[in-house]
Amino acid sequence: MPQFHDLPLPLPAPEILLKTMLVVFFILHILFVEMMVGGSIFCTYFEWKGLKEKNQFFDRVSFEIAKSITVNKSMAVVMGVGPLLLINVTYTIFFYSSSVLIGNAWILVIPLTISAFLLTYLHQYAWDRFLNHKKLHIAIIGLATLHFLIIPFFFLTNTNLMWFPNVWDQIHGFFSALLFPNIFARYFFFLSTTFTIAGFFLYWLFRRKIEKNEFNEGSEEDKKNLFLIFNKLILTGMIGQAICGGAVVLTAPTEGLDKNMIPMLIGVVLFFLPVFILVSLANFKKFLLTVRQFNIAATILFISILFAGSLRHYFRENALSPHKENMKRNTEAYIKKVEEAKKAYGIKDYRYE
Numbered sequence: 641m642p643q644f645h646d647l648p649l650p651l652p653a654p655e656i657l658l659k660t661m662l663v664v665f666f667i668l669h670i671l672f673v674e675m676m677v678g679g680s681i682f683c684t685y686f687e688w689k690g691l692k693e694k695n696q697f698f699d700r701v702s703f704e705i706a707k708s709i710t711v712n713k714s715m716a717v718v719m720g721v722g723p724l725l726l727i728n729v730t731y732t733i734f735f736y737s738s739s740v741l742i743g744n745a746w747i748l749v750i751p752l753t754i755s756a757f758l759l760t761y762l763h764q765y766a767w768d769r770f771l772n773h774k775k776l777h778i779a780i781i782g783l784a785t786l787h788f789l790i791i792p793f794f795f796l797t798n799t800n801l802m803w804f805p806n807v808w809d810q811i812h813g814f815f816s817a818l819l820f821p822n823i824f825a826r827y828f829f830f831l832s833t834t835f836t837i838a839g840f841f842l843y844w845l846f847r848r849k850i851e852k853n854e855f856n857e858g859s860e861e862d863k864k865n866l867f868l869i870f871n872k873l874i875l876t877g878m879i880g881q882a883i884c885g886g887a888v889v890l891t892a893p894t895e896g897l898d899k900n901m902i903p904m905l906i907g908v909v910l911f912f913l914p915v916f917i918l919v920s921l922a923n924f925k926k927f928l929l930t931v932r933q934f935n936i937a938a939t940i941l942f943i944s945i946l947f948a949g950s951l952r953h954y955f956r957e958n959a960l961s962p963h964k965e966n967m968k969r970n971t972e973a974y975i976k977k978v979e980e981a982k983k984a985y986g987i988k989d990y991r992y993e
């Protein structure tokens with residue numbers, strides 16, 4: 641077990657409050673991330689579909705999605721500040737250590753993110769300039785999407801390392817850390833969730849735009865087919881979540897598991913199933929969700945997400961528990977030695993006047 645001591649500084653607020661805020665802010669952040677990533681995937685798909693079928697309707701759908709990507713990008717960044725600050729405060733030693741172990745790759749997140757954001761801006765705001773160069777235009781959003789699909793690997797690898805200090809002596813850079821169990825299962829679960837969340841978001845977005853006469857492209861049949869496509873995308877995501885979620889549980893390192901997680905896992909499944917059944921029926925019978933059905937489904941799914949966020953936090957606490965206890969003992973011993981050294985050399989604590 642790694643031997644380290646904590647920073648001998650008081651927390652700025654009660655620990656339980658900081659960790660509750662961490663879970664809540666992370667959930668809000670990841671929802672906007674999933675809408676951004678899923679939106680970029682769907683934007684690429686619809687623009688390609690419009691070009692392939694020579695269908696202007698799908699091209700305009702892609703443009704409306706493109707406008708949402710830059711907004712969700714900004715919200716994801718703003719909402720990401722909270723959890724990043726909180727994880728630095730509550731898990732300082734663990735997070736900084738894991739970041740250093742993959743330092744070169746971790747720092748790449750900054751230029752990759754900047755590049756992805758600039759590409760999405762170029763794609764959206766130069767839309768009319770690329771009307772006669774559609775393949776190049778699709779390549780731009782495709783490249784931005786590729787950025788968005790690569791960046792999560794850095795975050796997942798970092799958090800995985802943070803949770804399991806026992807493997808730190810086996811790490812020799814990013815790729816050695818990437819090959820540890822559970823990362824790819826977590827990645828594909830994240831990817832599946834982007835389809836679900838982005839599908840729900842686009843369902844709401846286009847219904848709202850149509851009701852407000854902000855999107856008048858295509859016939860009524862075209863619009864109905866669009867929502868049926870959203871139904872398929874949501875169902876695809878939910879099937880992926882069910883499969884990859886099971887893989888995440890089965891491949892999870894045992895250090896973070898215990899029987900107290902079972903009620904939270906049951907909560908995730910119980911609130912996930914009704915939405916899955918409704919969306920499956922909507923696909924099978926080819927009907928659109930009413931406003932009431934949509935609102936109920938979105939609310940129930942959000943409760944499932946709250947359970948999932950709490951489950952993730954509980955797993956992290958379990959995995960780090962022995963290391964935190966060990967660090968607490970080392971910190972107490974360290975502070976004792978510091979106090980003894982102060983007395984031996986007559987050093988007094990400095991006080992601001």
